[in-house]
Amino acid sequence: MSGRTGYDVIVVGAGSMGMSAGYYLAKRGVRTLLIDAFDPPHSNGSHHGEPRLIRHAYEGGPQYVRLALRADVLWQELEQESGVKLLERSGVINMADPSVLSLSQRFRDAEEAGIRCERLDGEEVRRRWQGLRMPDGFEALYEPNAGYLFSERCVAAYRRLALAAGAELLVNTTVIRVTATRSQVTVRTTKGVYTAGCAILSAGAWFRTLAPFANLPVRAVRKVVGWFDAESETDAPLFQAGNFPGFTFGSTLGGYYGFPNIGGAGIKIGRHDGGQPWKPGDPFEPFGTYLEDEADLRRALEAFLPAAAGRLRKGLACKYELSPDGHFIVDAHADYSNVLMAGGFSGHGFKFASAVGEALSDWLTAGKRPADVVPFARSRFAEPAPVHTPEEAIR
Structure with missing residues (x-):
């Protein structure tokens, strides 16, 4: 760690989705801090016990098909950049x-x-x-x-390349509390307090620990x-x-x-x-x-x-x-659009981690929700709450 406490983006939960997002952000020169309660890749989330299937003819409609095809391209790119065998076309x-x-x-x-x-x-x-x-x-x-993909190798490859691109990673660090304004997110942890203009919450099965700030319907x-x-x-x-x-x-x-x-x-x-x-x-x-x-x-x-x-x-x-319907939840916080949440991947999300991470990075850097994740808005579960426009976005 550099000793810095201020960043452009903080990623809470550096598993498959979070580590992918951290890589794509860091690759674009965004000052990124990744925080994880363990030391990824690890056995406390959803990415251990290799491998994971990757299919393109996918149940759930064209939105999944498009996302799967984009994810495949990105996995190939990661394989080439990392020099590690990640994908087997069996x-x-x-x-x-x-x-x-x-x-x-x-x-x-x-x-x-x-x-x-x-x-x-x-x-x-x-x-x-x-x-x-x-x-x-x-x-x-x-x-x-x-x-199939070798899931732990994929997370390890994203970690290595994200750090090489300038991201920082706090491991074995528990997040105690997340708070936000329209222009700043504060994350209190067992190792200190960190701030950023934006945040991505991708805590997987641990989302409940981020309540009441993040109340995703994830079990x-x-x-x-x-x-x-x-x-x-x-x-x-x-x-x-x-x-x-x-x-x-x-x-x-x-x-x-x-x-x-x-x-x-x-x-x-x-x-x-x-x-x-x-x-x-x-x-x-x-x-x-x-x-x-x-x-x-x-x-x-x-x-x-x-x-x-x-x-x-x-x-x-x-x-x-x-998630309640088995489909992903990728959306902004109901009150703070500088906080993105990605969860509810429901046992079939790993193959999409590359594309979801890229989409989260695109959303924060461009200030606009990518089309590929529009179908995964949380508003399908309840009446949409008003979302504030952030005072500043990462460019």
């Missing part, structure tokens, strides 16, 4: 019971955006990937240019993921990275996602829905605390990847930060 197969989840709109949005994808039946899926057991009544969408839940061996050595090559794609399943069992066996770690699988409520200050229970931690994951493997339902190698618990 392909991703999405399978769904149409009575639970239809893929039809996703196909239409993908075609309109020029995204290469294939509609496959059960016979074709089983022929291409012998480890997959897809029922004949299911729909399948395969996106060959999709894949945290405990989620688990596990890595499993194939049942036999004969079956193991079926699931190796390079042979097997990333995957998602939507069925009466629930919504699941997963990855091939990368570097001998085993097949990774997680459940998107469900989970136990959690809030900051509560104990965070490790994997295996509940019988369903392993049982839910194994049940899905037995249904759709039976040869991968072998020994559990490792399990992890992580945090989702859920």
Whole structure:
């Protein structure tokens, strides 16, 4: 740290979104301070336990498709600038019971955006990937240019490049209180008091600790993921990275996602829905605390990847930060437009972190909300509150 206490922008929460925003701000010459309660990348947020899927044919409408395509470009740029392998184009197969989840709109949005994808039946899926057991009544969408990101490497790359560009980072620092006027934000921490003309609040599952100043409708839940061996050595090559794609399943069992066996770690699988409520200050229970931690994951493997339902190698618990409708919240504070808030990424946000960080940086430097994040305004949950025009913006 330089000993400075005044900045152009303070970023509270330097995980995936915050670290990305800090990088894009610092790259533009903005005096930026990042503050995190831990030491990113770390295991206390939502970015640990690599990898994360990145898809472009996305559920949720054209706004997600556009954001995913921009994010992909930015991940490639970060990979080139950092010299670190961040993105693997393994392909991703999405399978769904149409009575639970239809893929039809996703196909239409993908075609309109020029995204290469294939509609496959059960016979074709089983022929291409012998480890997959897809029922004949299911729909399948395969996106060959999709894949996965190494999330912890991505956060580490943003951190290194942000610091190289002049950003400063306070780690293991708890934010006690945030206050603001139309032209200044004050952040009181366990390591001192810092001020800036603007701020970005991106505290993830810890947003509740910023109340009452920031009252986003975000709740945290405990989620688990596990890595499993194939049942036999004969079956193991079926699931190796390079042979097997990333995957998602939507069925009466629930919504699941997963990855091939990368570097001998085993097949990774997680459940998107469900989970136990959690809030900051509560104990965070490790994997295996509940019988369903392993049982839910194994049940899905037995249904759709039976040869991968072998020994559990490792399990992890992580945090989702859920918005009421499962869509992101990227907006200005109701009373201070020099304070931006980004949260509620609901377990599917990491792939967009590059584009969200860029958009937050654009918003503060240009003084105008970027079109890509207009659909994520908080006003969809309540009557919009008046937003003051800041007396000064970063240029």
